[in-house]
Amino acid sequence: MEQPNEEVLVPPVxxxxxxxxxxxQEEHVIQxxxxxxxxxxxxxxxxxxEQGVDIGEGTKIWNYVHIMAGAKIGKNCVIGDYVHIDRxxxxxxxxxxxxxxxxxxxxxxxxNVFIGPNVTFTNVRKPRxxxxxxxxxxxxxxxxxxxxxxxxxxxxCGAEIGRNVIVGAGCxxxxxxxxxxxxVAVGNPIRKYARTHVVNK
Numbered sequence: 001m002e003q004p005n006e007e008v009l010v011p012p013v014x015x016x017x018x019x020x021x022x023x024x025q026e027e028h029v030i031q032x033x034x035x036x037x038x039x040x041x042x043x044x045x046x047x048x049x050e051q052g053v054d055i056g057e058g059t060k061i062w063n064y065v066h067i068m069a070g071a072k073i074g075k076n077c078v079i080g081d082y083v084h085i086d087r088x089x090x091x092x093x094x095x096x097x098x099x100x101x102x103x104x105x106x107x108x109x110x111x112n113v114f115i116g117p118n119v120t121f122t123n124v125r126k127p128r129x130x131x132x133x134x135x136x137x138x139x140x141x142x143x144x145x146x147x148x149x150x151x152x153x154x155x156x157c158g159a160e161i162g163r164n165v166i167v168g169a170g171c172x173x174x175x176x177x178x179x180x181x182x183x184v185a186v187g188n189p190i191r192k193y194a195r196t197h198v199v200n201k
Contacts, residue, residue, distance in 0.1 A: 058075050083100070095115070110146075154172045
């Protein structure tokens, strides 16, 4: 009888210590990081960062985050607890991603984007459990510089959210929907727009 894989644990560490523990899972080398000091560039308990991730200077990553190979995260970003960042996701400089967000392959955030808690981005229009969707069928999503997405929103793949847009909390942005620059967008799904008076410089 085949024995189950041993559980991989990260031992407790004291302030200032850094634990790097490697193991192999599905041919990818995974790296655990735990940082205790506030000034460390990455600070998270049991955060998983796969090899091949590019993280800019000054970015802080909190607890229980999983960042997959090929993701790129810019400088001076903040990634909250329980965030999942898929392969090849691109995140610009100065972005803030709050707790429990999911960003899947094909998502690009330009600089200074704010993502509220519990926001989900999709990347497949017609997912099925009984067969794999080829990567070629993934649909990209773009969030332009300075945009804000409110808590509990869902962004269906193929959407484009313009510069300095504010998407209200609990909204659904539909596939192929393009929200013009400097608009406030609300509704589930998004149906109403108004001009915003807040423009990033």
